[in-house]
Amino acid sequence: MAEHLRVGRDGAVAVLTIDRADKRNALTAGMWAALPGVLAELAADPDVRVLVVTGAGPSFCAGADISDLLGGPDAEDPMAELRRDNLAAQAALRDFPRPTIAMIRGHCIGGGVELATCCDLRFTDPTGVFGVTPAKVGIVYTPTSTRQLMDLVGPATTRYLLYSGELVDAETALRTGLVDRLLAAGDLAGEVRRFAEVLASRSALTQRAAKEVTAALALGGDDPEGVAEEVAGRWYRETIASGELAEGVAAFTGRRDPRFPWTG
Known part of the structure; x- marks a missing residue:
């Protein structure tokens, strides 16, 4: 298994955990590059009926590791490889052939929102904090990521999030359509598991x-x-x-x- 990407299985439900809790599960360039292979292995397993994506510890994913943003070999486009691997990872998750659920606690920022919006469904608890932050570092959000976000929250909220980079709480995320369910504290894992089993039975x-x-x-x-x-x-x-x-x-x-x- 790729470093910092951990897969567990319980019956028909697979759980992919971003496991870099000391960095709020920020994704390195290597993790972005490894995600399509991990997802392809799970997609090829007919016993996997539902995929849950989550983060280790108190956060879902704080986005891309900022130290990798300018690390590419092309001085004129240092983000070229990272952008390619980011888009490939999003496509692999978006096109996963069975239902996918993002189980979100704590920070879901930048690339974390990209991963969450590539899942079919998003469940969170009151600790969920969401932000789309390219304006904070001068990045142009890709059309693919923009469309995924806009399909969920509409053009106005997409502009609000992209223009400002401000963080929004779980209640706002639910109200705007960024998440599908807001569960009480302590109920998130149990309800995701119950609902995943429902999906696996259909x-x-x-x-x-x-x-x-x-x-x-x-x-x-x-x-x-x-x-x-x-x-x-x-x-x-x-x-x-x-x-x-x-x-x-x-x-x-x-x-x-x-x-x-x-x-x-």
Whole structure:
């Protein structure tokens, strides 16, 4: 396993922990570069039905390690390699084929927000503190990261966060749509675990289809609805061919838990 990236598994739920607590789990250049490989290994395991991403200790992730920002070999673009690896890590998490949940405590800043917004869902507790801080160091936020943020909180809040770099609390994050659930202190881990088990019990095919359809609609373009219809139609045909739908209906009518056959 890559340094400072720790994976644990409990049944169908995998937990990826950013484990650099003494630095509030700030991500080094090496950690950004290693993330796609770690995620690819988890994605290739059919026994992993849900991925939880979290941080060790009291923080989720304080962003990129500032000491790496100007460390690239190209004097004219010293962030080129870091930007490439950052975008690759985001893509690997965003495209992870099964449901992903960010479990957020404490600081979720900069690159931490990038990782959290790449997850399908974000749960936090009252300690959560959120900020998008490129304006503090003179960085241009990438269009990919900007779109991910804007899809959640809208253009006005995106501008507020990007222009100011100010930190917002967990209640504000919930109100603006940056997080999906705000749990009472002490309840976060237990509720994330319970909800992950719920997700693991549902149809993986339905979840994969929903993930691809929502992604197609979010991308926009000339005909997002048409693209989404094609994606949905392809997955619908797979529900028949795989026996997924037949098992779901049989379980419902038989008042038993389903044993969905599709594993992706």
